[in-house]
Amino acid sequence: MDHGSRFFYALEKRRGVKKHVTCLLVEDSTPLTDAAEMCGRARSFDAGLFSPDLTDPNACRVLWDRLPMVSAGDRDRLELLLTQAEFLEAFRRMPTNKSPGMDGLTMEFYHVFWDVLGPDLVTVWAESLQRRVLPLSCR
Structure with missing residues (x-):
């Protein structure tokens, strides 16, 4: 019984090694290979990606003024x-x-x-x- 499990565990371990990120290219194409640096850069990238953009209040006002109104x-x-x-x-x-x-x-x-x-x-x-x-x- 354990033989099959051992086989599939080893197979999955080999696949996991192939999927491991060993290098990360930053904005200026500089490669990062240190795991801590790669994690930090990925976190800062994701934080910037999902942060709200600043909105121009005048543009919002123009948009809202042009929307059609529902009658009473x-x-x-x-x-x-x-x-x-x-x-x-x-x-x-x-x-x-x-x-x-x-x-x-x-x-x-x-x-x-x-x-x-x-x-x-x-x-x-x-x-x-x-x-x-x-x-x-x-x-």
Whole structure:
């Protein structure tokens, strides 16, 4: 029994060595080979990559001023409470044999069990809209 495990462990170890980073080229094409220097440079690169960019307030104002406005009538209609019929219609328009969430439940499942699930789902979504926060299971 241990022989097979030992074989695959050794195989994976050899593959791991091949995937090991031995050199990192920095912006000016200078190679780094010290592990600590490579880690530090990679961390600083990632930090800069995912940091927020400064935004010009004037550019934002121009962008916001040019966006179209929703009329008062449309706004009132859009802010009405959600209905089970609206959700059922949205579900009918979704592609079949697909899962809209991470639970793996397909649209066919929701169609079959809509009478049981529909009222609870509409309640959860309506409360989420009112609170402006989705439950953790829906994020």
